[in-house]
Amino acid sequence: MATKTAPTLADVEAARARIAGKGVRMTPLYGSETFGRMTGREVHLKAETLQRTGSFKIRGATNKLESLTDAERKAGVVAASAGNHGQAVAWAAREAGVAATIFMPAGTPVAKIEPTRNYGAQAELTGETFEDALAAAEASVDESGATFIHPFEDLDVIAGQGTIGLELVEQLPALETVVIPIGGGGLSSGIALAIRALKPDVRIVGVQAAACAPLAGSTELGYTIAEGIAVKHPGELTSRLLDDLLESVVTVTDEEISQAIVLLMERAKLVVEGAGAASIAALLNGRVPGDGPVAAILSGGNIDPTLLIQVMRHGLTLAGRYLVVRTRVPDRPGELLKLLSLFADEHANVVSIEHHREGMDTPVSESEVEATLLTRDKEHCASILDAMELSGYPVDRLN
Numbered sequence: 001m002a003t004k005t006a007p008t009l010a011d012v013e014a015a016r017a018r019i020a021g022k023g024v025r026m027t028p029l030y031g032s033e034t035f036g037r038m039t040g041r042e043v044h045l046k047a048e049t050l051q052r053t054g055s056f057k058i059r060g061a062t063n064k065l066e067s068l069t070d071a072e073r074k075a076g077v078v079a080a081s082a083g084n085h086g087q088a089v090a091w092a093a094r095e096a097g098v099a100a101t102i103f104m105p106a107g108t109p110v111a112k113i114e115p116t117r118n119y120g121a122q123a124e125l126t127g128e129t130f131e132d133a134l135a136a137a138e139a140s141v142d143e144s145g146a147t148f149i150h151p152f153e154d155l156d157v158i159a160g161q162g163t164i165g166l167e168l169v170e171q172l173p174a175l176e177t178v179v180i181p182i183g184g185g186g187l188s189s190g191i192a193l194a195i196r197a198l199k200p201d202v203r204i205v206g207v208q209a210a211a212c213a214p215l216a217g218s219t220e221l222g223y224t225i226a227e228g229i230a231v232k233h234p235g236e237l238t239s240r241l242l243d244d245l246l247e248s249v250v251t252v253t254d255e256e257i258s259q260a261i262v263l264l265m266e267r268a269k270l271v272v273e274g275a276g277a278a279s280i281a282a283l284l285n286g287r288v289p290g291d292g293p294v295a296a297i298l299s300g301g302n303i304d305p306t307l308l309i310q311v312m313r314h315g316l317t318l319a320g321r322y323l324v325v326r327t328r329v330p331d332r333p334g335e336l337l338k339l340l341s342l343f344a345d346e347h348a349n350v351v352s353i354e355h356h357r358e359g360m361d362t363p364v365s366e367s368e369v370e371a372t373l374l375t376r377d378k379e380h381c382a383s384i385l386d387a388m389e390l391s392g393y394p395v396d397r398l399n
Contacts, residue, residue, distance in 0.1 A: 006241055007155050009197035012162035012190065015063040019160065022062050023095060027051050027164075029171040029295065034267040039283050042293040044172055045264075046164065049272050049301030053115065055228075056161060056187055056299050057088035057151070063160030064149050065092040073098045076146040080104075080137035082130050082183075082227050083112025084300050085151035090121030101146070103137040105129055109227070109304035130231055152186030153235035161187045165194025168295055175202055176292030179279040181299050182206040182215055182249065183229035185238025191297070192245035203247050205288050207278040210251040215242065218251065225254050225307065228275030228300055250287040255318065257281045261308075262315030264298070273303035274311075317399065320378030323348070326396040327388060328366045331357060339369060342391060346384045349374040370398070 027047050035043040048056040065077070076099035079089040086102035093100035100121040104113060105128055116123045126136045141148040150157065168175060168191070178195060180188040192204050208216050209224040214234060221232045234242075242249075252260075257274050260281035264272045272280075279296035282288050303311075316322045329335040336355060343350055351372040362368045375381050388395050 006237065007159040007162065007190070007193055009194060011155070011159040012166060012194045015059075015156070015159040016163045016166055018066045019059060019062045019163070022066065023052050023091075024058055024062050024163075025051055026167055029168070030268065032268055034263075035280065035283065035296075039294075041291050043283065044293065044295045045268060045270070045280075046168060046295050046297045047270060048164070049270055049276060049298050053084070053087040053091050053119075054300055054302040055084040055088065055276070056164060056297075057084045058091060059163050060154070060157035060160035060186060060190070061085065061088035061092040061149065062095075064154065064156040065089075065096045065098060067156050068096075068098070068147060072147045076100065076144070077149050078103070078137050078141050078144070078146045079149045079151065080130065080134040081108075081116075081151055082133075082230070083108050083116075084228055084302055086116045086121070086123070087112060087119065087302070089149050090116045090119035094120045099146075101137075101140065103133040103140065105133050109302070109307065111304045112302050115302075131233065150235075152184030152189075152231075152238050154186070158186050158190040158193070158238070158241075160190070162190030162194040164297065165191040165198070169195060169198045172293060172295055174293045175199065175295055177203040177205065177288060177290045177294040178297065179205045179207060179282055179288050179294060180297045181226075181229050181275050181278040182208050182234070182242070183231040183275065185215070185234045185242055187297070187299060189238045189241040189245065193241065196245055203290055204245060205282070206242065206246050206249040207282045207287075208249060208251050209257065209274070209278060210253045213249070213251045215239065216249045216251050224257075224274065225311065226257055226274030226278055228273060229278060250282050252278050252281040252285060252287065256285050258311045258315045259318055260284060261303070261311050262319065265312070270298065271301045271303065271308070272298050273300045276300040320381045321375055322351070323373040323375045323381045323384060324370070324398040325373070325385070325388070326368065326370045326398055327393045328362065328368055329393070331365055331367045336369065339371075339393065342387060342393075343371070343373060343384070346380075346387050348380070348384055
């Protein structure tokens with residue numbers, strides 16, 4: 001590939017030297033016995049969730065800011081972002097003493113908007129999609145003369161993200177496979193360029209959310225909890241690079257992503273956003289070939305707290321850790337206590353309970369009870385449901 005059209009290994013190595021000492025961290029690579037047991041192979045987690053600003057984006061943003069001329073610094077910078085790129089540009093611009101304006105979709109999580117503003121950038125919320133924010137940012141550049149820092153279609157940004165590939169090769173010499181979330185393609189193309197140059201036999205697999213997976217050939221471009229990789233139109237440069245560098249692109253559903261988020265929090269003690277958990281979701285669901293050492297890129301941890309609560313409850317329910325059940329009891333004193341005693345005998349902890357005497361399907365002599373129970377696993381849920389049926393309670397399990 002020609003130097004004019006794509007970064008080279010030398011560009012990635014230069015980026016590493018350029019961002020050294022600028023606050024960018026060499027993130028840890030954790031071996032995971034839990035995920036290894038689940039997948040039957042050696043699994044390592046590249047925790048970019050612990051990177052400055054909570055994602056890998058700081059690498060490319062810092063490399064770009066450090067590459068600007070004095071005149072470009074004086075004119076300021078503009079970026080469009082679904083959240084993580086905006087935070088990274090805001091932080092890097094503050095450190096470099098450069099004014100920054102970040103355009104974001106109106107629905108961007110507060111967990112990504114507020115840090116952007118706190119780092120000193122001007123955050124402009126516009127449109128419903130990343131593409132809307134991108135158009136607004138480009139129009140702003142035409143008016144102000146500021147430098148536009150594209151989140152993925154930029155040689156300096158790609159080279160900066162590629163420094164992760166250099167670290168992976170050093171941290172795990174026996175690396176056989178790497179799994180990378182893909183949105184616009186800057187992260188995956190940068191890592192792939194570095195690894196292909198140093199270890200050409202490594203298998204590189206990209207992952208997209210099934211609801212928005214243009215690189216996997218999907219025409220469905222809908223909502224996903226992995227908003228960080230919900231890019232409808234990946235870059236022309238990055239798409240061309242990935243065509244050459246990736247072995248395959250696979251997809252994962254929001255259900256699979258939510259379960260991965262729960263497992264990463266519970267077993268690895270890492271808070272990971274939807275986009276960042278896509279790589280582990282692909283591994284856990286058998287979408288990544290091979291049986292040797294594999295590194296999963298956890299690209300970011302900036303998940304909105306309200307979404308995290310929803311995902312955790314949903315994921316725990318799927319894993320059998322919550323049971324929500326509706327039943328009916330005779331409308332007589334002491335009957336609710338009998339039901340609660342059954343739950344206690346089955347060692348289920350009652351999280352909440354609702355007792356209704358009125359309802360379209362409730363006979364006059366009965367009342368309806370809806371209970372949310374904290375349980376151990378799917379087998380425990382089945383045991384509780386069996387005990388209820390044996391005791392004569394009608395059972396309606398809710399999701």
